[in-house]
Amino acid sequence: MEFSRASMISCFALLLCSSLAYGASSPPAPMAMSPSPTPAPAPAPEYVNLTYLLSVAGPFHTFLNYLESTKVLDTFQNQANNTDQGITIFVPKDSAFKALKKPSLSNLTNDQLKSLILFHAMPKFYSLADFNKLSTKGPVSTLAGSQYSLNFTDNSGTVHLDSGWSKTKVSSAVHSTDPVAIYQVDKVLLPEAIFGTDIPPMPPAPAPAPDISPAADAPSAETKGKGSSSKAEPSTSSSHRIMNFGTWNQLLLALFGGWVMFF
Numbered sequence: 001m002e003f004s005r006a007s008m009i010s011c012f013a014l015l016l017c018s019s020l021a022y023g024a025s026s027p028p029a030p031m032a033m034s035p036s037p038t039p040a041p042a043p044a045p046e047y048v049n050l051t052y053l054l055s056v057a058g059p060f061h062t063f064l065n066y067l068e069s070t071k072v073l074d075t076f077q078n079q080a081n082n083t084d085q086g087i088t089i090f091v092p093k094d095s096a097f098k099a100l101k102k103p104s105l106s107n108l109t110n111d112q113l114k115s116l117i118l119f120h121a122m123p124k125f126y127s128l129a130d131f132n133k134l135s136t137k138g139p140v141s142t143l144a145g146s147q148y149s150l151n152f153t154d155n156s157g158t159v160h161l162d163s164g165w166s167k168t169k170v171s172s173a174v175h176s177t178d179p180v181a182i183y184q185v186d187k188v189l190l191p192e193a194i195f196g197t198d199i200p201p202m203p204p205a206p207a208p209a210p211d212i213s214p215a216a217d218a219p220s221a222e223t224k225g226k227g228s229s230s231k232a233e234p235s236t237s238s239s240h241r242i243m244n245f246g247t248w249n250q251l252l253l254a255l256f257g258g259w260v261m262f263f
């Protein structure tokens with residue numbers, strides 16, 4: 001009796017160890033002998049869920065809706081999964097779309113709208129520091145194609161963008177870890193390739209702007225530097241939650257396995 005109890009306990013310990021060591025991803029392998037218990041399971045590969053990031057930050061719902069309706073989301077996510085080059089996305093907040101009265105996006109064809117959304121990204125990861133070099137390069141083409149280009153200026157650390165129609169700046173970094181950079185910009189980027197070069201000298205409707213922008217900036221008051229790390233957390237913590245759930249499942253399985261074996 002004593003013997004069987006002891007062996008039962010050691011068997012449980014073994015099952016426990018192995019299920020812990022193998023973590024959530026691999027199927028249970030109760031009989032595998034792992035002489036040196038591996039430390040904590042390796043973190044999941046660097047998959048960045050753009051839908052998730054954009055739905056918790058911002059608010060960027062308008063941009064996310066356009067991404068989904070034009071299916072550009074697949075293009076972006078595909079580029080993000082492609083860790084060789086990565087992606088840099090400039091995301092206007094909902095208030096920027098609201099402030100956009102003229103020219104309006106409602107008259108655009110589906111193809112033009114798609115190009116406009118693609119115009120907000122470049123097929124390469126750029127950290128904020130990289131824009132210093134980019135600003136000397138002249139027009140940089142976007143995912144919409146070479147005739148859809150942006151000019152950058154690095155004004156002592158603040159990145160300014162110029163699309164011809166839109167002159168704006170990066171107001172915070174939502175995520176900036178190779179291969180995915182997401183920067184919040186203050187305006188919707190309007191390309192000359194769609195709206196032409198006949199740009200009105202001063203974009204109309206700056207009058208109601210003070211009403212919108214400072215107040216709209218307040219709720220998500222991330223500072224430029226902190227934005228990247230604090231916004232990265234929700235995704236990692238949620239993957240930890242999933243991992244923990246898997247581990248508990250394995251523990252339960254292991255315990256059941258033990259009982260069945262002995263009774």
Ligand SMILES: *[C@@H]1O[C@H](CO)[C@@H](O)[C@H](O)[C@H]1NC(C)=O
Nearest residue numbers: 047048049050051052053055
């Ligand atoms: C990405 O995040 C969204 C929103 O949180 C979720 O609905 C979707 O299932 C996630 N996709 C993957 C592949 O995990």
Ligand SMILES: *[C@@H]1O[C@H](CO)[C@@H](O)[C@H](O)[C@H]1NC(C)=O
Nearest residue numbers: 047073074075077078079081
């Ligand atoms: C990106 O990778 C994730 C996780 O591997 C996968 O679920 C998703 O389908 C991929 N998306 C694209 C567009 O490649």
Ligand SMILES: *[C@@H]1O[C@H](CO)[C@@H](O)[C@H](O)[C@H]1NC(C)=O
Nearest residue numbers: 101102103104105106107108
């Ligand atoms: C939409 O297009 C019509 C016809 O071309 C034009 O009259 C109208 O002003 C446009 N509306 C906006 C908001 O640009």
Ligand SMILES: *[C@@H]1O[C@H](CO)[C@@H](O)[C@H](O)[C@H]1NC(C)=O
Nearest residue numbers: 138139149150151162163164
């Ligand atoms: C970008 O800068 C170049 C000169 O370096 C200029 O010719 C071009 O018009 C600018 N493009 C935009 C969209 O501002």
